[in-house]
Amino acid sequence: MADHELAISGGPGPIEDYALLSDLRTAALVSKTGSVDWLCLPRFDSPSCFARLLGDEQSGHWQIAPTGPVEHTHRRYRDTSLVLETEFHTADGSVRLIDSMPPHEKNMDDQPALVRVLEGVSGEVEVRLRWVIRFAYGDSVPWVRRTEAHGSECIIAVAGPHTVVLRGDRLPYRVAGERAHEAVFTIAAGQRLAWIMQWSTSYEAVAEPLDPMQETQDSEDFWREWAANIRYDGPHADAVHRSLATLKALTFAPTGGMVAAPTTSLPETLGGERNWDYRYCWLRDATFTLLALDNFGCSGEAVAWRNWLLRAVAGDPADVQIMYGIDGERHLIEWEADWLPGYQGAKPVRIGNAAYRQLQLDVYGEVMDALHLSRERGLGETPESWALQRGMMRHLETLWQQPDSGLWEVRGPDRHFTHSRVMVWVAFDRAVRAVEQHDLPGPVARWRELRDAVHAEVLAKGWNAELNSFTQYYGGTELDASTLLIPAVGFLPGDDERVVGTVRAIERELKNGDLVDRYSTDSGKSDVDGLHGREGSFLACSFWFVDALALSGRRNEAASMFDRLVALANDVGLLAEEYDAAHGRFTGNFPQAFSHLALVNSAAVLYGGRTRDARDRTDGLDA
Numbered sequence: 001m002a003d004h005e006l007a008i009s010g011g012p013g014p015i016e017d018y019a020l021l022s023d024l025r026t027a028a029l030v031s032k033t034g035s036v037d038w039l040c041l042p043r044f045d046s047p048s049c050f051a052r053l054l055g056d057e058q059s060g061h062w063q064i065a066p067t068g069p070v071e072h073t074h075r076r077y078r079d080t081s082l083v084l085e086t087e088f089h090t091a092d093g094s095v096r097l098i099d100s101m102p103p104h105e106k107n108m109d110d111q112p113a114l115v116r117v118l119e120g121v122s123g124e125v126e127v128r129l130r131w132v133i134r135f136a137y138g139d140s141v142p143w144v145r146r147t148e149a150h151g152s153e154c155i156i157a158v159a160g161p162h163t164v165v166l167r168g169d170r171l172p173y174r175v176a177g178e179r180a181h182e183a184v185f186t187i188a189a190g191q192r193l194a195w196i197m198q199w200s201t202s203y204e205a206v207a208e209p210l211d212p213m214q215e216t217q218d219s220e221d222f223w224r225e226w227a228a229n230i231r232y233d234g235p236h237a238d239a240v241h242r243s244l245a246t247l248k249a250l251t252f253a254p255t256g257g258m259v260a261a262p263t264t265s266l267p268e269t270l271g272g273e274r275n276w277d278y279r280y281c282w283l284r285d286a287t288f289t290l291l292a293l294d295n296f297g298c299s300g301e302a303v304a305w306r307n308w309l310l311r312a313v314a315g316d317p318a319d320v321q322i323m324y325g326i327d328g329e330r331h332l333i334e335w336e337a338d339w340l341p342g343y344q345g346a347k348p349v350r351i352g353n354a355a356y357r358q359l360q361l362d363v364y365g366e367v368m369d370a371l372h373l374s375r376e377r378g379l380g381e382t383p384e385s386w387a388l389q390r391g392m393m394r395h396l397e398t399l400w401q402q403p404d405s406g407l408w409e410v411r412g413p414d415r416h417f418t419h420s421r422v423m424v425w426v427a428f429d430r431a432v433r434a435v436e437q438h439d440l441p442g443p444v445a446r447w448r449e450l451r452d453a454v455h456a457e458v459l460a461k462g463w464n465a466e467l468n469s470f471t472q473y474y475g476g477t478e479l480d481a482s483t484l485l486i487p488a489v490g491f492l493p494g495d496d497e498r499v500v501g502t503v504r505a506i507e508r509e510l511k512n513g514d515l516v517d518r519y520s521t522d523s524g525k526s527d528v529d530g531l532h533g534r535e536g537s538f539l540a541c542s543f544w545f546v547d548a549l550a551l552s553g554r555r556n557e558a559a560s561m562f563d564r565l566v567a568l569a570n571d572v573g574l575l576a577e578e579y580d581a582a583h584g585r586f587t588g589n590f591p592q593a594f595s596h597l598a599l600v601n602s603a604a605v606l607y608g609g610r611t612r613d614a615r616d617r618t619d620g621l622d623a
């Protein structure tokens with residue numbers, strides 16, 4: 001059976017078969033078979049109207065594809081934009097599907113829309129449009145009627161707070177005995193058909209019609225203009241551009257917050273339970289984001305993110321969380337959508353993320369570093385910033401010795417994770433530097449003392465001489481790829497023998513080919529994370545390995561490993577969180593900001609951008 005037929009009859013295809021659309025408020029995932037299988041409206045973290053990604057046809061989707069066998073499919077984004085073209089080649093001819101979502105950076109009053117245009121390229125091809133609309137993550141079948149609004153025929157679907165209106169050149173009809181709508185038609189070379197689906201609340205008037213062709217053109221223009229700001233023409237420029245556009249696409253324009261991914265519960269282990277909701281903003285990602293955006297000329301986005309960060313952590317420093325909602329909301333209550341079968345059977349589907357209540361000490365280092373970098377990069381001081389940082393430091397002084405859940409957000413018992421302790425050092429170090437280098441007021445003698453104390457502690461307790469490596473946690477013997485960040489944050493130089501030893505140990509224990517696991521999840525090896533199943537290799541860690549190699553003097557190896565990692569991106573340049581080498585498949589949420597952040601930061605390390613520890617360099621990229 002061809003892929004295409006498989007996708008029509010059942011659940012979602014491989015994660016790598018999806019492409020991203022975004023309007024800077026929410027995102028859609030479109031499969032290689034022309035099916036929009038994931039769309040939450042009106043925001044990234046809203047309930048979905050298409051959730052086939054986590055279930056089957058009945059969870060909602062919108063497919064436009066040839067009825068007959070597809071010989072091959074070719075996809076690309078138009079230039080640097082997020083306007084997606086999917087070409088289906090069949091024995092009868094070829095058609096091109098053009099998908100986009102009008103970006104809403106400026107006019108926030110516009111309601112989200114999904115625009116689909118179909119062009120006949122050659123011959124005459126029979127096409128099926130199938131529209132199955134379900135609100136509330138597939139739990140709610142809306143009332144759907146064909147009617148007239150604003151002078152044209154349309155289909156309106158309403159349930160609870162949501163309305164969507166579908167307009168187009170070939171509106172589908174209800175399929176007898178099914179809660180689905182379909183239209184089957186023929187399209188000849190040179191013909192063009194278009195559809196647009198718009199969202200509004202159910203208590204407002206239905207959205208006014210938009211011109212699909214104009215919207216498509218405007219989307220393309222928006223992204224092209226945006227990409228014109230990117231300053232990078234080194235190796236793998238396409239991958240760097242696509243990663244930056246993806247990071248921008250994951251940004252919620254009204255607040256500047258960036259979601260870790262637009263999806264929930266794409267499994268880290270195929271068929272397993274490691275399924276999390278990533279439609280939130282993690283403070284940890286702050287420094288990586290700031291560096292990535294600012295390094296390549298996207299300073300406006302870097303400032304917006306910095307400002308989001310300052311607003312999110314404002315208030316009593318004792319209340320600082322490790323993650324927030326996209327507006328800065330605090331309560332991300334985790335629950336399970338038990339009616340959804342999960343991505344290819346991986347249950348549970350989780351909405352919300354209980355990690356928001358965890359203590360993860362590294363975020364203090366991340367926030368201090370991000371604000372320090374933004375000061376160094378001249379992103380403009382805000383009056384609140386230093387007062388807030390001092391408050392955070394006061395709080396950190398009271399809890400820095402506690403065990404925590406670490407950056408991997410383990411669900412097992414808290415520990416003294418080496419990476420968390422290193423990041424505590426970063427927090428005190430950046431506080432000291434703010435006083436020393438930027439003349440800001442603060443108890444610098446005490447901070448220096450604490451900085452030196454935690455440095456000595458990490459070297460004494462996080463280092464295992466027998467293994468010749470830093471370990472995952474104090475006194476343990478497991479390794480952890482987060483210790484690859486030690487030179488990147490300036491805790492030790494890249495050529496320090498302990499860094500070199502750690503790189504070698506991780507190479508031996510956690511690296512398979514070019515892929516690096518964050519820690520071992522082999523059965524019986526470790527129960528640190530409190531979860532079952534072996535997960536894929538973590539793509540961000542693989543890029544961190546590249547950075548550590550480069551910083552420890554193995555630059556050529558680093559560059560060729562980077563070449564191979566970049567090649568793991570799918571046909572439209574996107575990366576998931578993890579890669580399952582055994583099955584050659586993406587796993588985890590998709591596309592994931594962390595992976596794309598790591599890719600662009602490796603490009604910076606290798607090809608002349610400013611790195612995290614090269615704090616005094618103020619020159620441009622082409623150094």
Ligand SMILES: OC[C@H]1O[C@H](O[C@H]2O[C@H](CO)[C@@H](O)[C@H](O)[C@H]2O)[C@H](O)[C@@H](O)[C@@H]1O
Binds near residue numbers: 260274276277284409
């Ligand atoms: O697999 C365990 C954890 O996975 C998620 O966290 C991961 O994603 C975060 C966002 O990019 C990243 O900051 C973190 O370091 C990663 O471990 C999930 O959100 C957690 O709830 C889960 O325990």
